[in-house]
């Protein structure tokens with residue numbers, strides 16, 4: 001099993017590393033403790049949202065700097081570039097801050113990966129749309145379907161061809177269905193092959209070029225497998241030990 005400290009072993013964007021650390025902590029906690037204190041879960045959730053907010057602010061500052069550099073490269077004379085940079089960045093930062101909770105997080109990949117992974121530790125099958133888990137606020141249309149939400153798809157951890165657990169999963173960029181890598185290589189023997197997506201009810205075509213490795217899904221599959229094994233063990237233990245040890249009550253000192 002991966003440990004929390006793994007997050008620091010791969011050099012990457014520190015915010016990604018922080019997100020990974022929070023995600024792994026939450027998963028470990030959910031796995032080891034029957035009833036995790038809801039305050040702790042709320043605290044981790046808040047940290048994850050802070051990461052998303054910080055990323056958005058840093059993106060705004062970076063984009064403002066890129067815009068400024070373009071203007072300077074074109075020969076424009078800018079008297080006070082720092083003030084302009086601040087002003088430009090704040091236009092985007094303010095826009096972000098006006099967003100509702102749903103608009104900020106429901107379609108954010110970092111946040112969705114986090115919620116999906118915790119979900120896979122404690123639940124059977126895929127997570128319902130994140131939008132439905134974040135209460136509507138003023139400014140959220142009740143029938144706001146402008147954003148196509150990938151997280152709203154019914155996620156399955158089974159390969160549509162072998163019906164076994166997904167192994168080394170790959171996901172189609174076109175229809176977001178997922179398959180085991182080996183299954184798809186057998187289904188599409190040549191890089192030129194274009195065939196119908198094997199997922200039930202899907203009408204999209206798929207070729208090897210549409211397939212992308214899906215690390216997040218791989219983690220969810222591992223969590224689901226682990227959970228199923230634990231449930232099996234739990235069932236056996238209950239059958240095996242019908243005499244419950246309640247001797248603690250009888251201890252007289």
Ligand SMILES: [Zn+2]
Nearest residue numbers: 175177197202
């Ligand atoms: Zn499909």
